[in-house]
Amino acid sequence: MALLALTGASGRIATALRPRLRATGHRLVLCDAPGVTVAEPDPTFERTVACDVRDVEGQAEAFAGADLVVHLAAYADERSWPDILSVNIDGTRAVCEAARLAGVGRLLLASSVHAAGYVPVGSPLATDGMPLPAPDTYYGVSKAALEALGALYAGRFGMTVVSARIMNFDDSPGGPRSLQAWLSPDDMARLVLATLTTDATGHHVVWGVSRNTRRSVDLRPGLAVGFDPQDDAEAYACGVQERDPSLPPKLLGGAFADPGYRLGVPHGGTQPG
Template sequence: MTESKVETVLITGANGGVGRLMRPRLAREGRILRLLDVVRPDPAAEGEAVELIEASVTDEAAMREACAGVDAIIHLGGISVEAPWSDILSVNIDGTRVVLEAARDAGVARVVLASSNHAVGFYDLDDAPADGLPADVLPRPDTYYGVSKVAMEGLGSLFHDRYGIDVTAVRIGSCFEKPWDRRSLWTWMSPDDGARLLEACLATPEPGFRMVWGISRNTRNWWSMEAGEAIGYHPQDDSEAFAAELLGDAVDDGPQGPEERLAGGKFCSTPLGEHQK
């Protein structure tokens, strides 16, 4: 795994699904993890150096305080499914603005934004070139949630161009311990590869604004790995290790129907603004 020179890293949404997976994998000697969430994160485990903050990314005063003395931010905080527009607007879009403004004011040099495949959810398998769908393909959001990720990327680009902050927007596929259905065999990013990607984002030497896919080196992948490899992300895991467990004796003819062929899967048919469980 690429070693980073970052000493203090603020992780928003640290108590969420991805945050909990990344926390132990990003802990290392000489690094302080400043963990922020609306639900107070757990106390330090063995080998961790952590600071705990119970706050919302929408709280401007709390974010200014949280960013003080920080070398980099991994912004995972927000609503992770479709929800009413007012909630998406407040937490995901305006919350990202609050984080980036606090980062700018505190002189934070580097920010990693947790974007999503749902920013480009309506791309079909047939839209992908032979070498895979590029990570910086133009937006085609599938939900209000997807729109919020497009806005997140736009804000990241703005704060790079205006203020020189290094920003990487990671279009995450599905980051869980293991894939759980046929479609996730295409979209999966293992937690270990997720940490490898975040370390690459923290260590890349040249400031810029970039988008990369957050996926593992899956046999069934149709999204390009090029942008990630350009910053030193070299995933090692493959969802194919779980294919037999998921598919059993079923005939496997590749992606079937819109849910498996579209980048956004079932989000492409989710009612806009509907709360998801």
């Protein structure tokens, strides 16, 4: 079985992935910042490493022997430019460089739909292939930079890198937008395993989305690396629409692309819903 290194190991996505990856028999190196607690590591399959995401040498040591690095560590919404630059952009560069130094040939980088947040829902840009970056915030810019770094390390060092534009990751769809954009935990695990086993080489940008009936983006980029999602938000549609009958947004970035969403301010100056 393989050895997988996860950054941001205390976060929502990593926490959901861990039992699913352990169930496949894979061993995990769980990396997060000093002072951050990673809940209940299983000593049979997991070991934890306290290391700042910007620490190249420390992460290279943690990644030694890994078959895949799954990079999830980042601020997960809007922040000031210095914070975004330090953690999301410099941090991603450090992870890529640490993986190279450790001899890891495969990377899965957590990009975001917000790297293309100004792409209109239903436009050919979204439904046919993969659009160029059109970031909606500083956060979105950081994910566009992440994709560029993935392309650099794939091209210069011969690594296989998948940058996944994650849409709405959650246990179940929470609103009208997520009926189009939901990424289930099981499908996120399928994406990790596809990156681990793909025969594709080079850099690939894919949508991190489930096989939703109402999805607004193209599955073919993911299928090209073996990512074949199975879950469908439609199973939850009646409950979602009863709770919130509003229409989904017209841009992929949703509220992040609204004119009133302020750059550099957590949640755009609003409280998370």
